[in-house]
Amino acid sequence: MKFMLLAAGVLACVPFFAALKERPAVAELDLESKAAILLDLGTGEVLYEKNANEPLPPASMSKMMTELLVLDMVNEGKLAWNEQVAASDYAAGVPGSRIGFAEGDVFTVRELFEATAIHSANDAAVALAEHIGGSERAFVKLMNGRAQKIGLSENAVFGNATGLAREDLLPYQAAASDRDTMLSAKDTAMLAAYLLRKYPEVLEVSKRKNVELASASKKLNSTNLMLSGNTYAFPGNDGLKTGYTVQAGYCFTGTAKQEGRRLVSVVMGSSEPGQRFAETGELFQYGFRTNGLDGLIGHIQGRLGIENG
Template identity: 50%
Template sequence: MKKFGFWKRKVSLALVFAMLQVSFLHIFAVTALAADGEPELDVKSAILMEASTGQILYEKNADEVLPPASMSKMMTEYLVMEAIHNGKLKWEDTATASKYAASAIGSGQLIAEGETLTIKDLFYAMSIYSSNDASIVLAEKLGGSEEGFAKLMNDKARELGMSEKAQFINATGLSRADIKENAPKSIQGETVMSAKDVAILARHLVTEHKEVLEYTKVPSKKLRESDKSPMINYNWMLEGNSSNVNFKKYAYQGLDGLKTGHTDEARYCFTGTAERNGMRLISVVMGAKTEPERFNQTRKVLDYGFTNFEFKTLAKAGTALDAQKTVPITKGVELEAPAVLKNDVAFAVKKGSADAKLETKVDLLAADKLVAPLKKGDKLGTATLSFGKNSETVDLVAENDMEKAGWFRMMMRAIKNLFVDLFNGVKGLF
């Protein structure tokens, strides 16, 4: 009997162990599925974009237009940085606060009427502290008035490829009810953008004016040296907050921007951007319920991107395409020029996936442009390489110098072509 009891206990333990194994395998499978699956977000809309290509990796109601609140200040940042780049403004230039700018409600409220500050200081205030007063001062400096600046914002929105529904009525993202008699008369409605519009704007900002990140990544800074307290960045997720006792639980590796937003209508919004292993992602969440949640939801989106995707070169500069290895040219010693890609073509691809295949479309220059002599690197046409819904167009260029043929060679070639045409013509008679 004792021997039977021993074996009974042994079988029972084996069964329990087997059941635990099954349970652990099930939990592991569910966990893996959750890790690979798209995030479930408690926001009105969201999007995740790879910055260099504009490739969309995740979206939720991304085309729905909503009030963006202070995220609209990214357009103010873009236009200021464009003016700096074009020489219309210098960082050392100054601007003086009007009565309207100084009276702006909401974030900021640091600048007095008649106070003069440099463009750089105003830009810091707008980027770090989401300063409405600084944004209006900058808008009046560039546009003559905030309404004039709003027209510049809308023109730029069309130029950058944002949707026709995207609209700005001011430099701050405040509503008509907030700015009352200062609301524009020539522009109706409110400031609205979709998550996709916001991501498009953010992408242009960080790729065309990357120096903006030198401002947005600053955790805190005094507006004036004489100020007792610094401006604290509303972006709790900055990597620079990793040692801040108040924000370190929100700090995110590689995150250096970009813009928060909040009004009663918009609720809590955030455009974040982070770079890891050579891949920069842009995330947008709109309509989060609380201030901490806009960052928690952003973490989910960015984690999904960095966990599941890697930035991979799918076609290297200097390589030929199977679809167009050579390009016909005229007046050359050779009548075909070897063609190669001028730049790398890279996309975000799922980690562990098989080598992705690109679809290729080639557009050559007109025949009168493909004439020897050609130098190495001269443009021969373009190649549009598509990966899923995403595509990138790069130049096709000459791999080598192509010499012009001498007059004797061209004369003999012409005689040959004449006889070939004549023979084909006679052949066609029979």
């Protein structure tokens, strides 16, 4: 009864709150990226979407699945943060963003995880995949199995631990899957939301501007230019994962929290490095300008069995 009274009270106040803080029209957002989505993590409400169901190459944003599997293993006691990992020839030779180590170099699981999450290091991701799965190809099976369990669409495909295109993996193509990684903006957002809900501690890593690797005497900077003090800094941003390949363009899965409300955004296929961050900022501004009331009302309507009409 108390819940129904609260629901009635909230619904009755809708005109008042609407007048107090008008929700901006979605038409105000004119994003140039190929696909995008914005959701409220607390309510699950999708606040904005553009081509959100179209499968596209996500580049390194797919490393969020690599991170998820590492966290699963650690939390299940099957992997330790201080466990030593020796780099293979393949891990040492994988192209793109990297730590830059040689075959046989040894790192801890924590160092490789942080290098993957903060610097988007491909060599670190491959080293983790081989250590956990025995081979990257076996690890990819774990990735796709996990994707099914968390409810990603049937079009979601993970081809390797890095998000690189197969053509970029020469001469190591056979080490991973026979397919390229493909995710829609919606699937990417669902993956990010699942990761944040299950392991919110990942933000303690993603919010850092750099990572220092004692094993390599190196300091690697974050690829997220929306963190405080950076060019595209946005208040409350503390993650989450960038991505770039020639095939994917510039991509970014972002998250920010203001006044207790957390948003998750995905931008895919930007043509310029800064565009992904600028458009993420537009999405966040739009999302935080709403007061969250629509999501609350939708939740209450669902609890009461009320359909929109």
